[in-house]
Amino acid sequence: xxxxxxxxxxxxxxxxxxxxxxxxxARERVLPRSWRSPTTERPLxxxxxxxxxxxxxxxxxxxxxxxxxxxxxxxxxxxxxAAISDPDALAAIRLTLTVSAIxxxxxxxxxxxxxxAIAKFQFFxxxxxxxxxxLPFSVSPVVAGLVFVxxxxxxxxxxxxxxxxxxxxxxxVPGIVLATIFVTFPFVARELIPLMQEQGSGDEEAAxxxxxxxxxxxWLVTLPNVRWALLYGVLLCNARAMGEFxxxxxxxxxxxxxxxxxxLHVEILYNEYSFSAAFAVASILALLALLTLSIKxxxxxxxxESLKTRRGH
Amino acid sequence: xxxSVRKLRKEFDRFPALHGVSLDIASGELVALLGPSGSGKxxxxxxIAGLEFPTSGSIFFGTDDASMKSVQERHVGFVFQHYALFxxxxxxxxxxxxxxxxxxxDRPTEAAIRRRAGELLDLVQLxxxxxxxxxxxxxxxxxxxxxxxxLAIEPQVLLLDEPFGALDAKxxxxxxxxxxxxxxxxxxxxxxxxxxxxxxxxxxxxxVVMSQGRIEQVGTPxxxxxxxASPFVHSFIGDSNQISVTIDKGEVFLDKRSxxxxxxxxxxxxxxxxxxxxxxxxxxxxxxxxxxxxxAVRRHxxxxxIEIAVGERRERIEVAIPATKGWIPEGTQTFRPRxxxxxxxx
Numbered sequence: 001x002x003x004x005x006x007x008x009x010x011x012x013x014x015x016x017x018x019x020x021x022x023x024x025x026a027r028e029r030v031l032p033r034s035w036r037s038p039t040t041e042r043p044l045x046x047x048x049x050x051x052x053x054x055x056x057x058x059x060x061x062x063x064x065x066x067x068x069x070x071x072x073x074x075x076x077x078x079x080x081x082a083a084i085s086d087p088d089a090l091a092a093i094r095l096t097l098t099v100s101a102i103x104x105x106x107x108x109x110x111x112x113x114x115x116x117a118i119a120k121f122q123f124f125x126x127x128x129x130x131x132x133x134x135l136p137f138s139v140s141p142v143v144a145g146l147v148f149v150x151x152x153x154x155x156x157x158x159x160x161x162x163x164x165x166x167x168x169x170x171x172x173v174p175g176i177v178l179a180t181i182f183v184t185f186p187f188v189a190r191e192l193i194p195l196m197q198e199q200g201s202g203d204e205e206a207a208x209x210x211x212x213x214x215x216x217x218x219w220l221v222t223l224p225n226v227r228w229a230l231l232y233g234v235l236l237c238n239a240r241a242m243g244e245f246x247x248x249x250x251x252x253x254x255x256x257x258x259x260x261x262x263x264l265h266v267e268i269l270y271n272e273y274s275f276s277a278a279f280a281v282a283s284i285l286a287l288l289a290l291l292t293l294s295i296k297x298x299x300x301x302x303x304x305e306s307l308k309t310r311r312g313h
Numbered sequence: 314x315x316x317s318v319r320k321l322r323k324e325f326d327r328f329p330a331l332h333g334v335s336l337d338i339a340s341g342e343l344v345a346l347l348g349p350s351g352s353g354k355x356x357x358x359x360x361i362a363g364l365e366f367p368t369s370g371s372i373f374f375g376t377d378d379a380s381m382k383s384v385q386e387r388h389v390g391f392v393f394q395h396y397a398l399f400x401x402x403x404x405x406x407x408x409x410x411x412x413x414x415x416x417x418x419d420r421p422t423e424a425a426i427r428r429r430a431g432e433l434l435d436l437v438q439l440x441x442x443x444x445x446x447x448x449x450x451x452x453x454x455x456x457x458x459x460x461x462x463x464l465a466i467e468p469q470v471l472l473l474d475e476p477f478g479a480l481d482a483k484x485x486x487x488x489x490x491x492x493x494x495x496x497x498x499x500x501x502x503x504x505x506x507x508x509x510x511x512x513x514x515x516x517x518x519x520x521v522v523m524s525q526g527r528i529e530q531v532g533t534p535x536x537x538x539x540x541x542a543s544p545f546v547h548s549f550i551g552d553s554n555q556i557s558v559t560i561d562k563g564e565v566f567l568d569k570r571s572x573x574x575x576x577x578x579x580x581x582x583x584x585x586x587x588x589x590x591x592x593x594x595x596x597x598x599x600x601x602x603x604x605x606x607x608x609a610v611r612r613h614x615x616x617x618x619i620e621i622a623v624g625e626r627r628e629r630i631e632v633a634i635p636a637t638k639g640w641i642p643e644g645t646q647t648f649r650p651r652x653x654x655x656x657x658x659x
Contacts, residue, residue, distance in 0.1 A: 205364055206397035208384045210411035210466055220414070224401040 071279035083280035091257040092265035100241040103180045111188025119196030145250025171253030179247035184237045191233030228303040239292040314375050314469040315340045321370035330356045332526045345513035346506045348523035354506045363387045390463030392473040396455045398447040405443035411466035433461040453484040473505035544656045547587040554630035556586045573601040576655045584657045590633035592652040602647040
């Protein structure tokens, strides 16, 4: 009825063709020394680039930092110790630590709330809120400080009400705290939003489908998922809170021993030509910053995986 | 527990994802929700779980109206498409999660929880992996942990969203058989979503075919394959050919040629004849057969697929004949349809 399929000669021919492409010397061939990956530059270019980057870093970052410590210790340990045990310096250190002790937990809570709202819910005005969170990054800190003076100062919007009730905000600790909170608000939120957005709400859905309440879901699933990013954000927030100058300078009023934070105190000492004292206080600030930086590096090294999605600052 | 879905409607921002769907699932049944993406199958599953709330309609678990109950109250086991295992917890802690988050008065002792989690690990055949973390497991192992975690809360209903979607073909096949066996042993009412018809046909007692937010057909795999209720089902399930025909008083005409009185109860006018490739066979008898000009021949697993051009419109259809026939046809050949379906067009 129907004829059998003939074996096609084409098949046999293609098999022979593959065999002839196997040259005997193909395996022994060694790549020439000059061979490099297509995306790698020539050694000279590579070294020039690295050297330029290192020179710039050394000049702009490392040298000033070293100079801070050199200047601070120029007069010897005794002068250094005297400078930082001065009552005004101690007051400044105490105030700076107090301000960050209030600011950082406040921004941790606010940042977590904002990130949670933005990453997990759809609501009207969401993109506006995202823009708003970035506002402190784009507005000059001086402007931020002025806003608080305009709001809470004696000539300000709430001024009459505040003075009638004997509440001091501007030129007092509350004003400094408010200004610092404003300036450092984005750090925690910015750290968490991309991570939480990437993680989505799958894990939370799994938790509630297993019977977990809203709070238990947050405590046992959401928070552990973002813990390293949260800690990272807190560190950055803390570094900035301790170092903030502009906004704080406007609202503080520079009352020595009362409303001077460390950065303000450094400036005052410097303007009074007490260079060693200024550099001594500055060196403590620098030390605190270096400490933060090293904790941050350890975090990145140990938990790089879970911090991966974060956008750099 | 049986599940009953009544006129369920769901809109996302005014966009309807589900148009008044009704479905009854018997206790202990294994049901597949099958459809292309955007057909509303996942939405239906999430509505049953309580992860979404319906715009209108109701869901009953047994005689209990579950429509307004929260996810927690519905007490269903849900397995997520990407497993959603808690990455910071060990496998054992993942499985124990559902028991540990219970209120204190309902919570078993820590020893009992650990024992139960261990039993579940045995059930899913991962007895020694309790201390591993999710990222140390393969895809198939994660899938099984997700299942064990869902089973830990002793749900009466098990819902799975694309359970094998992220696995490679071989693992998928093994897990399919394994899940089927597990279902036979444990007897949970199980609903799973899939876009893979092979998976749906092979695993389930009944298949729900969905398209564009509506149910097209509910039936056993045999019914779905052999008696598709709509053109969509015919072309979505298996290989499908379509030929434009005209119906005149129950008689089917291809152009001017009569294929015989094959279309009882179908209104006169243009229609489409739906045929499976293996429901056509070459014949030398021209009466009632479809003539076609052979355009191409391809080998496909155990069959030879012959592509032919039919009628004046030269519609391309495929015919499957056993490869053992060893026949390479040429020119024009007639084919007799063994089984077909006719749906009026327009």
